[in-house]
Amino acid sequence: MRKIVHIDMDAFYASVEQRDDPALRGRPVVVAWRGLRSVVCAASYEARQFGVRSAMPALRAERLCPDAVFVPPDFTRYRAVSKAVRTIMQRHTDLIEPLSLDEAYLDATHDHQGLGSGTAVARAIRASIREELALTASAGVAPNKFLAKIASDWRKPDGLFVIRPEQVLDFLEVLPAARLPGVGKVMAARLQELGIVTVGNVRALGQLALEAHFGRWGRRLHELSRGIDERAVESARPTQSISSEDTFAQDLPLAALDEPISTLAARTWAAAQVEPRIARTVVLKLKTAEFRILTRSLTPSQSPDSAAELTRIALSLRERVDLPARTLYRLAGVGLQGFSERDEWLGRQVALL
Amino acid sequence: MRFSIQREALLRPLQQVVGVVERRQTLPVLANVLIRVEDGIARFTTSDLEVELSAQVAVETAAEGETTVSARKLFDIVKALPDGSRIDLKQDGERVRLASARSRYSLASLPASQFPVTEAGDVQERIEIDQGSFKKLLARSTFAMALQDVRYYLNGLLVELRNKGLRTVATDGHRLALAETAGVSESELRRQVIVPRKGVLELQRLLEVGDASLELAFSKNHLRARLSDSVVVSKLIDGRFPDYEAVIPIGADKIIQVDRESVRQALSRAAILSNEKYRGVKIEVQPGVLRVIAHNPEQEEAMEEVEAQTLVDKLSVGFNVNYLLDALSAVDSSEVRIRLRDGASSALIESPGDETTRHVVMPLRL
Numbered sequence: 001m002r003k004i005v006h007i008d009m010d011a012f013y014a015s016v017e018q019r020d021d022p023a024l025r026g027r028p029v030v031v032a033w034r035g036l037r038s039v040v041c042a043a044s045y046e047a048r049q050f051g052v053r054s055a056m057p058a059l060r061a062e063r064l065c066p067d068a069v070f071v072p073p074d075f076t077r078y079r080a081v082s083k084a085v086r087t088i089m090q091r092h093t094d095l096i097e098p099l100s101l102d103e104a105y106l107d108a109t110h111d112h113q114g115l116g117s118g119t120a121v122a123r124a125i126r127a128s129i130r131e132e133l134a135l136t137a138s139a140g141v142a143p144n145k146f147l148a149k150i151a152s153d154w155r156k157p158d159g160l161f162v163i164r165p166e167q168v169l170d171f172l173e174v175l176p177a178a179r180l181p182g183v184g185k186v187m188a189a190r191l192q193e194l195g196i197v198t199v200g201n202v203r204a205l206g207q208l209a210l211e212a213h214f215g216r217w218g219r220r221l222h223e224l225s226r227g228i229d230e231r232a233v234e235s236a237r238p239t240q241s242i243s244s245e246d247t248f249a250q251d252l253p254l255a256a257l258d259e260p261i262s263t264l265a266a267r268t269w270a271a272a273q274v275e276p277r278i279a280r281t282v283v284l285k286l287k288t289a290e291f292r293i294l295t296r297s298l299t300p301s302q303s304p305d306s307a308a309e310l311t312r313i314a315l316s317l318r319e320r321v322d323l324p325a326r327t328l329y330r331l332a333g334v335g336l337q338g339f340s341e342r343d344e345w346l347g348r349q350v351a352l353l
Numbered sequence: 354m355r356f357s358i359q360r361e362a363l364l365r366p367l368q369q370v371v372g373v374v375e376r377r378q379t380l381p382v383l384a385n386v387l388i389r390v391e392d393g394i395a396r397f398t399t400s401d402l403e404v405e406l407s408a409q410v411a412v413e414t415a416a417e418g419e420t421t422v423s424a425r426k427l428f429d430i431v432k433a434l435p436d437g438s439r440i441d442l443k444q445d446g447e448r449v450r451l452a453s454a455r456s457r458y459s460l461a462s463l464p465a466s467q468f469p470v471t472e473a474g475d476v477q478e479r480i481e482i483d484q485g486s487f488k489k490l491l492a493r494s495t496f497a498m499a500l501q502d503v504r505y506y507l508n509g510l511l512v513e514l515r516n517k518g519l520r521t522v523a524t525d526g527h528r529l530a531l532a533e534t535a536g537v538s539e540s541e542l543r544r545q546v547i548v549p550r551k552g553v554l555e556l557q558r559l560l561e562v563g564d565a566s567l568e569l570a571f572s573k574n575h576l577r578a579r580l581s582d583s584v585v586v587s588k589l590i591d592g593r594f595p596d597y598e599a600v601i602p603i604g605a606d607k608i609i610q611v612d613r614e615s616v617r618q619a620l621s622r623a624a625i626l627s628n629e630k631y632r633g634v635k636i637e638v639q640p641g642v643l644r645v646i647a648h649n650p651e652q653e654e655a656m657e658e659v660e661a662q663t664l665v666d667k668l669s670v671g672f673n674v675n676y677l678l679d680a681l682s683a684v685d686s687s688e689v690r691i692r693l694r695d696g697a698s699s700a701l702i703e704s705p706g707d708e709t710t711r712h713v714v715m716p717l718r719l
Contacts, residue, residue, distance in 0.1 A: 280630075298501060301525060316503040322379070340630055349631075349673060350715045352699065353504075353526050353595045 001165055003118030004233065005106040006140040006148035007089065007125060010157035012102035013042035016081050017071045019134050028068040032058040035249065041073045045157060075101075081133065088128045092121045097233045103152075105145055107233035118142075119162050126160060143168065144229040146181050168227035173200035180224050182217070199225050238339065242272045243283065245333025251289045252329055254318055264334040265314045269307035272336050278303050279336035282310060284317035287331035296320045299338060302349060310336070354390050354418030355443035358410065360434050360453070366408035367428045369583050370399040373406045373555055374424045380469070385421035386428075387468040388442075390414055398470065399424050404552040405471045406559075408583040415443070419465035422449045430458055471586045473575040478514060480538045483564040484580065490521045491557045493532035493683045493710050498550050499525035506592030510553045512569075512576065514544040522597050528676045529597055529713040530683060547594055548576050552587025559583050601713055605692035605701050609663040611643055613689040617681045619657035623647040624674040626655040633717045634674040638665045638693070647674070670696050671717035677702075680712035 009015070013031040018024045028047035032040045040061050043052040050065035061068065082101040089096050092115070095107035108121040115121050122139035129137045136158040140151025143165050154161035163171050177199050178188040194213065196202055202210070203225035210218035223229065244267040246260060261284070272279060282304060283297040296317040304310040314334045370386060378384050379402070387398040393414050398407035431440065434453050441452045444462065451458040491510075499507035502525065511522040517540065520533035548556075556578050560567070568579040578585040620634065627634050627647040637644040643661040648654050670693060677700075681689060686704035693700050702712040 298503075300502070301499075301527065313503055349527050349717050350697070350699075351526055352524060352529060352600050352713065352715045 001143050003108045003121075004142055004145055004148040005108050005118050005122045005125070006142075006145070006152040007085075007104055007106065007122070008138050008140075008152045008156070009085065009102040009129075010136045010138055011042055011044050011048075012081075012135075013073055013078055014044035014047070014071075015135050016078055018044060020077075024069055024071070028052070028065050030058070030061050030065070030068045030070050031073050032061065032070055033072050034058075034070065038247075043068075078102075081135070084133055085129060085135075085137070088125055088132065091128075092125065095233045095235050097235060105148065105233045108141075119160070122160055122162075144227070145231050145233065146224060146229045147171075147227060149181070150175070150179055172203070172225065172227055173198065175199045177202050180221070182220070182224075238277075239275055240339075241283070241335050241337035242268060242275060242279070243285070243333055243335030243337075244268045244271065245285060245331060247287075247331045248329070253325070254286075254321060254323075254327065254329065255325075257286075257318065257329065257332055258315060260332050261314050261318075261334060262311050264332060265311040266307050268334045268336055269310050275339065277339040278305075279339050281336070281338035282313045282317065283333075283335040283337060284314050285331075285333035285335065286321065286329050288323065289328040289330050291330075294321065294323075297337075302351070304336075310334070354388065354420055355415040355441070356390050356395055356412040357415070357439060357441040358395070358412045360431060360436065360438040360440055362410050362412075363440055364428075364431050366395075366397045366410045366583070367424070367431060369408040369559055370397050370406040371424050371428045372558065373399045373401050373404050373551070375401050380467075382421055382463045382467045382469070384423055384425070385463055385468070386424035387419065387421045387465055387470070389419040389465065390417050392417075398468070400469060400471065401551070402469065403549060403588045404555055405586040406555055406583065410582065418444060420444050420449055420462045421465055421468050422460045422462050426460060427451075471575065471588075473570075473577050473586055474572040476570045476572050476577075478538075478540070478542065478544055478571040480514065480519065480569050482519060482534070482537045482567055482569065484560045484567045485562050485564055486534050487519075487567050487569075488557065488560040488562060490519065490532045490534060491553065491560070494521040494523045494530040495553055495557060496679050496683060497523040497525055497528050497530035497712075498553070499523075500550070502526065506547055506590055506594055509547045509549040509590045511594045511597070512546050512548055514538060514540070514542060514571075516543075517541065522594070524595070524597060524600075527673070527715050528680065529600060530680070531597070531601070531711045531713075532683075533709050535709075544571060545594060546571060546576055547590040547592060548587050549590050552576070552585065556585045556587070559585065600699070601711060602692065602694060602699050602701050605694045605698065607638070607663075607665040607668055607693045609638055609643055609661050609665060609691045609693070610688055610705060611659055611661045611691065613681055613684060613687055616643065616645075616659045616689070617678065619645050619659050620674050620678055620681070623655040623657045624678070626653045627674055631717065632673045632675050633671050634677075635669060635671050638663060638668040640664050640666055643691075665693070668693060668696070670698075670700065672700065672714055673717060676714045680714055683712065684710055 014029045017029055029044040030047050031042040032038050038058045040054055040056045047065055047068050052061045052065050078101050092111045093106050093108055097105040108118045111121050118141040122141050126137055129135055138152045138156040139160045140148040142148040142151050142163040147163050151161040151163050177191050177196055207222040210222045244264050280303045281297050281299045285295045287293050389396045394409050395412045396409040438453045443450050449460045449462045502508055513520040517538050518535040519537045522531045565581050570577040574589055576587050623634055623645040626649050628649050635646040643659045645657040680702045684704050688705050690705045691702050700714045
């Protein structure tokens, strides 16, 4: 039986801001850029009492909580703190799978310090984060990843919740089915039509019926309902894509996107420099004023090898957008994906032209 | 419009034109085939606004007229009818009815007036060549065309009239293929057009081996190719093809002559252990021997030796093996001559004593 720990920093960016500026402590803090269209990156628990949530338009947050202090995000600082949290986790195991700057899975089955239990490891990590970084984290401990993640949310903020192997089925019996990973609004509604509200209902329906309704996903649903999730904690999950995107101050036509796309390409290229592998595919993402998202991608025979090249390809991908010329866009993104190892033996193809 | 015809006779023109119909169209009528019945002939036309294909066949006409129906559906139905069926096709109001023995189909139609027939403009140059010769030119050059390159003028084939002959050139920026044939025109005029990839591939599909005639008519923005019972009209790519003659190496003085099939097989085998993405192989030459070496990231290694007529010594160059194989497959002599200069320069591959086919392959930097 594995011992999986999910660590989730509490209101991470907002907490870092409150820690570093005493004037912000105890006050509603919203981390967001200034701008008509910016969205909330994080909200302190004081701000959440007013209904402010992450990913909400900043203007709406301001209406909900006029007294909130708005702080622009400083990712360099958050990354540094995230790294410090990682160092604390590494005292206990090397099997760490970061999901973002503020959460990670750990496999504590064989912990470095021989504490012998996931609960002890989670306690130690939470204590170190509090003492050394003056921040709080919530932790969930369970025999697998999906339960550990649900557990870390159970006593948030600053809480620890443990689901022991023998408690798994009882815990799931009354858990709302919407808490299962992969069950969103649409799926929850479909389940409700079948009279399914709790995970216990899901389990009672049985594998055959679930597969009949949902195909392969039904099988997965059945496994989850029985507390089965064999996904391993993958410590070095390779990068899938590197991208940057931006919502414009005002909606723009395609022809006016040269500058934003060039800026985004430069930012993406800079971010990709830490990746030792090379990216083969360039992706241009656009969102229309009507929130329709389109992506165009190209895998050139020669992978882009400079910011200028990436920019040229990203700009040219606009030609493959076939919406009417009057269409306005609110967002653009430039991404690199399809990473592969550089050839060690043979270098690059020499160009003819 | 109404006519009747044998299944096989109808299938052939549909097969010839259906390929150009895109799965998703900008105009609904582009999903359709235009059928025009006149003087005992039915002509079938499809288009994607870049390439227009049409093919004709003699039919027993009951009523002349024109209409359009889904090209894909008509083709699929005709294909699925039993061999030797007699098919009757007629316009009936906004429907087109197809009847054959005990099968009855009613298809939606759009008026022929909606179909955007290409206006090719005045013909400025016209040549005739036998289909077999042109098919050979294409077979030796089109494989090097670029695919979705941002340099849009590479996503096609250069067709060039020069010195009374005809030359086709394609390059994707890493290798180049050139093929030519003499004596197709009286005119000394030099003219270059770039035919987009799709137009080239559709034309290549329609060409037959043999000496049936092909007429190529060049107008300002189009190339029209007229075959025995079909016509391809392709828009031209508006752009300047690179100065390809400048990249055909002149100083490649290290000559290696090998048996084409032996070296082709050696490369195909060694390629199994080359890196799946870069496809790199190393060519090493010493007097009498050409060696092919391949490695992959798993540190596996292949080495092949081929007997070669050469005095070249201690020369080593890396190449994408697919480029070499493509070039070797597009030469039809039993011996092939490879000209190299140094480890950083291109290879010129041609038949000994024959300059009508030339392939240039750029190296991979070692």
